[in-house]
Amino acid sequence: MRIEHQVRAFEQIYKNYDGVLPLHRFLFTYFKQNKQMGSSDRRWATRYIYSFFRLGRALLKLEPIERLAIADFLCHNTSSLIV
Structure with missing residues (x-):
């Protein structure tokens, strides 16, 4: 349940940014x-969104x-729980 909540928070932030x-x-x-x-929740969401954008245009x-x-x-x- 926890990982689903973290992924959903990441997706909402990514969609709104x-x-x-x-x-x-x-x-x-x-x-x-x-x-x-x-x-x-804020700490995990921040970690995920910054990691995601650090990839840049890769993949x-x-x-x-x-x-x-x-x-x-x-x-x-x-x-992390996502890996």
């Missing part, structure tokens, strides 16, 4: 509007969730 604001400002505003997300043919799993594996030495 239009690139107009810098990512850190967008996340601040997004988390302020979604107060139901606890500190752990564009893959689905976003597959790119997320690869990005999280490449960007962090600690394991």
Whole structure:
């Protein structure tokens, strides 16, 4: 259940981010509007979205969730539930 919630939070952030604001400002505003997300949820969502965007234009043919799993594996030495 927990991983499904984390992936759903990532997907919502990814869908809502239009690139107009810098990512850190967008996340601040997004988390302020979604107060139901606890500190752990915010931490995981931030980790996932930054890892995802660090891939840049690599692996564009893959689905976003597959790119997320690869990005999280490449960007962090600690394991996550998504990998």
